[in-house]
Amino acid sequence: MAENTDWTRKTAAELADALAAGETTSVEITQAHLDRIAAVDGAVHAFLHVDAEGALAQAAESDARRAAGTLLSGLDGVPIAVKDVLATDGLPTTCGSKILEGWIPPYDATVVRRLKEAGLPILGKTNMDEFAMGSSTEHSAYGATHNPWDLDRIPGGSGGGSAAAVAAFEAPLALGTDTGGSIRQPGAVTGTVGHKPTYGGVSRYGLVALANSLDQVGPVTRTVLDSALLHEIIGGHDPKDSTSIDQPLPALVEAARQGATGDLTGLKVGVITELSGDGWQPGVMARFQESVDLLVKAGAEVVEVSCPTFVHALATYYLILPAEASSNLAKFDAMRYGLRVWPHEGASAEEVMRASRDAGFGDEVKRRIILGTYALSSGYYDAYYGQAQKVRTLISRDFEAAFEKVDVLVSPTAPTTAFKLGEKLDDPIAMYLNDLATIPANLAGVPGISVPSGLADEDGLPAGFQVLAPALADDRCYRVAAALESALHAQWGGPLVPKEIA
Amino acid sequence: MPEILGSSSPRGTNGRIEITRDEVAHLASLARIDLDDAELDHLAPQLSVILESVASLSEVAAGDIPPTSHALPLTNVFREDVVVPGLTPEQALSGAPEVEEQRFSVPRILGEEA
Numbered sequence: 001m002a003e004n005t006d007w008t009r010k011t012a013a014e015l016a017d018a019l020a021a022g023e024t025t026s027v028e029i030t031q032a033h034l035d036r037i038a039a040v041d042g043a044v045h046a047f048l049h050v051d052a053e054g055a056l057a058q059a060a061e062s063d064a065r066r067a068a069g070t071l072l073s074g075l076d077g078v079p080i081a082v083k084d085v086l087a088t089d090g091l092p093t094t095c096g097s098k099i100l101e102g103w104i105p106p107y108d109a110t111v112v113r114r115l116k117e118a119g120l121p122i123l124g125k126t127n128m129d130e131f132a133m134g135s136s137t138e139h140s141a142y143g144a145t146h147n148p149w150d151l152d153r154i155p156g157g158s159g160g161g162s163a164a165a166v167a168a169f170e171a172p173l174a175l176g177t178d179t180g181g182s183i184r185q186p187g188a189v190t191g192t193v194g195h196k197p198t199y200g201g202v203s204r205y206g207l208v209a210l211a212n213s214l215d216q217v218g219p220v221t222r223t224v225l226d227s228a229l230l231h232e233i234i235g236g237h238d239p240k241d242s243t244s245i246d247q248p249l250p251a252l253v254e255a256a257r258q259g260a261t262g263d264l265t266g267l268k269v270g271v272i273t274e275l276s277g278d279g280w281q282p283g284v285m286a287r288f289q290e291s292v293d294l295l296v297k298a299g300a301e302v303v304e305v306s307c308p309t310f311v312h313a314l315a316t317y318y319l320i321l322p323a324e325a326s327s328n329l330a331k332f333d334a335m336r337y338g339l340r341v342w343p344h345e346g347a348s349a350e351e352v353m354r355a356s357r358d359a360g361f362g363d364e365v366k367r368r369i370i371l372g373t374y375a376l377s378s379g380y381y382d383a384y385y386g387q388a389q390k391v392r393t394l395i396s397r398d399f400e401a402a403f404e405k406v407d408v409l410v411s412p413t414a415p416t417t418a419f420k421l422g423e424k425l426d427d428p429i430a431m432y433l434n435d436l437a438t439i440p441a442n443l444a445g446v447p448g449i450s451v452p453s454g455l456a457d458e459d460g461l462p463a464g465f466q467v468l469a470p471a472l473a474d475d476r477c478y479r480v481a482a483a484l485e486s487a488l489h490a491q492w493g494g495p496l497v498p499k500e501i502a
Numbered sequence: 503m504p505e506i507l508g509s510s511s512p513r514g515t516n517g518r519i520e521i522t523r524d525e526v527a528h529l530a531s532l533a534r535i536d537l538d539d540a541e542l543d544h545l546a547p548q549l550s551v552i553l554e555s556v557a558s559l560s561e562v563a564a565g566d567i568p569p570t571s572h573a574l575p576l577t578n579v580f581r582e583d584v585v586v587p588g589l590t591p592e593q594a595l596s597g598a599p600e601v602e603e604q605r606f607s608v609p610r611i612l613g614e615e616a
Contacts, residue, residue: 106593199573213572242579243572315556326533333534335608337597342609343536349609350534358536363544366535370526371549373533387559389569394562396570428548429555445573471573 007032008169012226015078015172019066026059026066026077030121033079037123037170040501045145046155046165048084049092050124055079058121065119075229076119081171083162084125085132086217087206088112091122095208096130096140096158099332099339099360109206110241111175111217111234118233123171126161130362131329132182132210134158135434138425139364146421147190149461149498153418156186156434162220163190168501173230174220179210180317181414181438183218184450188413188464191452191496193481194220195227196438198471199445200245202231203238211324212243214317214442222495224451224482228256231474245472255475259482264298267480270305270406275437281416283456284463288412291453291465294487295410295480305406307398312391313440318432319375319388320443326372329365332357367428396444403470408480411437413450413464441468449477451485452496462496519553521546 007015007029018024034052041047062077082088085095087105089112094100108116115122129139137145137160145160147153148168155164162174163186176183178196187194195218202217209215219230231252238244271292276285296302334340334356335349343355361369375384402409414434424430441448446468453465465484469476489495523546530537537545591604600607 103597106589106596239581243574243576245574309562312559312562315559318552318556319559330534334599336606338599340599347609348613349611352609353534354531354536357534358538361535363541366530366537366541367545367548367552369533369535370529370545371552373529374521374525374549374553377529377532383560384556386569387563388556389571390563390567391559392570393567396573428552443570443573 008036008172010172011223012075012078012172012221012229013223016074019077026062026121027056029077030055030059030079030123033123033171040168041170043146043151043501044148044164044168044170045143046126046161046168046170047081047124048094048096048127048142048161051091051122054091055121055123058116062119062121071119073118073233075233077121078172079121079123080115080230081123081126081162081165081174082112082115083159083174083176084128085177085208086112086175087208088122088125091125093125093208094142095132096128096142097360097362097365098141099356100337101339103337105206107206110203110238112206114234120173120233126159126165126174128161129158130365131208131325132158132177132179133325133364133368135181135185135431136421136424137161138421139362141362144421147418148501149191150418151501152420153461154189154421156189156414156418158182159186159220163187163192163194166190166192166220166222167498172222173226175217175234176220177207177215177217178438178442179214180321180442181435183220184438184448184464184466185414185434187220187450189418189462191462191498192220192222193224193227193449193451194218195231195449195474195477196441196447197231197235197474198245198447200243201249201447201472201474202235203241203244205238205240209328211321212328213324214321224449224478224485225253225256225260227449228252228478250473250475252475252478256478256482259479260486262298262483262486264295264300264480264483267300267408268406269295269300269302269480270402270409271302272310272409272411273304273306274308274310275411279415279433280412281456281458283458284412284414284416287454287456287463288465291484291488292410294484298483298487303406305402305409307402307440309391309394309398310440313395313443314432314436316388316391316395316443317435317439318371319384320392322368322372323375323385324372326369326376329369332360364428392443395440399440399444399446399470407469408476409468411466412453413437413466417456417459417461417463437466446471447474447477449481451481452488453484454488455496519550519557521549521553
C-alpha cells in the first residue's frame with residue numbers, strides 16, 4: 001500500500017481488512033492515531049490521558065500475534081479510546097472529577113478486559129462531564145471538549161470526549177456509557193454513530209456508577225458496522241455484574257451487514273408522535289423526515305405511534321437519576337481512595353468528608369446530590385421518587401404497546417444541533433432538555449442507536465437519527481441504522497466529514 | 503430515610519414549590535458536603551426551578567400503578583461458593599489517601615479530641 005495512506009481516515013472494519021491483507025501493522029496504525037492526537041487534541045481536548053507507550057506495546061504484541069497466527073479477534077490490532085468512567089488497570093481513571101484526580105485503579109472493568117483479550121490497543125481515556133452528569137462535557141473538572149465540527153460548540157455529553165475523538169479521527173473506535181443519552185446525543189451532535197445496548201446486555205463491572213438502573217456501556221464509532229463489531233466484543237454475560245443478562249447476544253454484525261444491503265422489506269417502523277414539535281430545530285426535523293422517507297424507499301412500512309407518557313420521561317429521569325446518584329456517590333468519602341482534604345488539624349472523619357466532597361465535586365454533581373437527597377427524604381419520597389417510579393412503569397408500558405404494533409421506533413436523537421460552549425452551562429433545565437428523546441430508552445431498558453442523518457440547513461451542523469428496539473433486539477437497531485447509513489452515504493457520496501481542524 | 507426540615511408538603515404556602523436556603527443547607531449536611539454561602543445562594547433557586555419542572559409527575563400515575571425500580575425483572579444472583587482471586591492488600595490500599603500497617607488510616611471518628 002502507498003506510504004501516504006492516512007490510516008486515521010479508515011473505519012475499524014477497513015483497518016482490520018488492511019491488517020489482514022498485510023498492508024500495514026498495528027504499530028503503524030496506532031502510531032498514526034497517536035500522531036493525530038498530538039496534532040489536534042490541543043484544540044479538541046477529547047483525551048484526559050494518552051497512553052502512547054502502552055498502546056504501542058499492545059500494538060507490537062498484536063503484530064507478533066499476527067505473525068504467529070494467533071490472533072485474538074477480528075479487531076486485533078485496531079486501537080480504541082475508553083471513556084474515563086471505566087476502570088483501567090494501571091491507567092488513571094478520574095470520571096472527569098477532581099475527587100478522583102490521580103487515582104489509578106488496581107483492576108480492569110470487564111469491558112476493558114474484553115478489549116485487551118480481543119487485542120485492541122488502548123490509546124487513552126476520554127473526557128466526560130463529571131461522573132457522567134451533563135449533556136455538553138462542560139461539567140468536566142478538566143475543561144470542556146470541543147466539537148470537531150465547530151470548536152466553539154459542545155460535543156454533547158456526557159461522553160463528548162469519546163464522540164469527539166472518533167469524529168476528529170483521533171481514534172477509529174471508542175467506548176462510551178449511556179445513562180440518559182450520553183452515547184447517543186454526543187453521536188448526534190458530532191456526526192458519529194453510538195449505540196446504547198439493552199440494559200444488562202453489556203457488563204457494568206468496573207463502570208463507576210452514576211445511576212445503576214439506567215447505565216449501560218456501548219460502542220462509539222463512525223459507522224454502524226464498526227459499532228456492531230465492537231459491541232460483539234464487549235457484550236454478553238458477565239458473572240461479575242448481577243444485572244447482566246445470561247443469554248447470547250443477537251447476531252449484531254450480521255444484522256448490520258444485512259441492513260447495509262438496503263432492503264427493509266417487511267419491517268414496520270413507528271415514528272414517535274411525542275418526540276417532535278415545538279422546540280425541535282427545523283433543520284433537525286427536515287433531516288429526520290428525509291431519513292424516514294429513505295426507510296420507506298428501502299421497503300419499510302412507516303406509521304405514526306403515540307407514546308403519551310414520554311412527555312413525562314424527562315421529569316421522571318431527573319428524579320430517579322439524582323436519587324440513585326446521591327446514593328452511589330456516597331462512596332466518595334475520602335477514606336479509601338480519592339481526594340482527602342483536612343479543613344483543620346485534628347478534624348473528625350465527618351469534617352474531612354464534608355470538606356473533601358465540597359472541594360472534590362463540581363457544581364452539577366453537588367446540584368444532583370442535593371436534589372437526590374431531597375427526593376429520597378422522608379415526607380418527600382412518595383411525592384417524588386415513588387411517583388417517578390410509577391411513571392417509569394407507564395413509560396415501559398408505552399414501549400410495550402408500541403412494539404406490539406411496530407418492529408422499531410424512530411425519532412431525532414436530540415432536539416437541536418450542537419450549541420455554543422457556555423450557552424446553557426448555568427441553566428440546568430435547558431441543559432437537561434437535550435436528553436428529551438434519548439431518556440425513555442434508559443428508563444425502559446431498551447436499546448437505541450444514533451446514526452448521522454445529515455447537516456441542518458440553519459447551521460451546517462450534524463443531526464442524528466435514533467432507532468429504538470425492544471429489549472434484547474439490538475440487532476434491529478443495527479439493521480435499520482445500517483440501511484439508513486448506506487442510503488445516505490449513497491446520496492452524499494460517502495460519510496459526512498468535518499473540515500480539517502486548524 | 504433522612505428527614506428534612508420544614509413542611510411535609512413539597513408546596514409552600516403560595517402553592518409554588520420552594521426549597522429554601524436553609525433547607526439546602528440541611529440537605530447538604532445530610533449529604534456530607536460543606537457548601538459555602540455563595541453556593542447556597544446559587545443552588546437554592548436552581549433547585550426550586552428543577553423541582554417546579556418535575557412537579558407535573560404528581561398527576562400522571564394513579565395509586566394502583568406498580569413502581570419500577572429496575573428495567574429488568576431482577577432476582578438475586580448467587581455464585582458458587584468457591585475461592586477466586588481478588589485484590590492483594592497492596593492493590594486494595596493503592597489508592598488510599600493514607601495507609602498505616604497495611605490498613606486504611608482514617609481521621610478520628612469519635613467526638614473526643616484526638
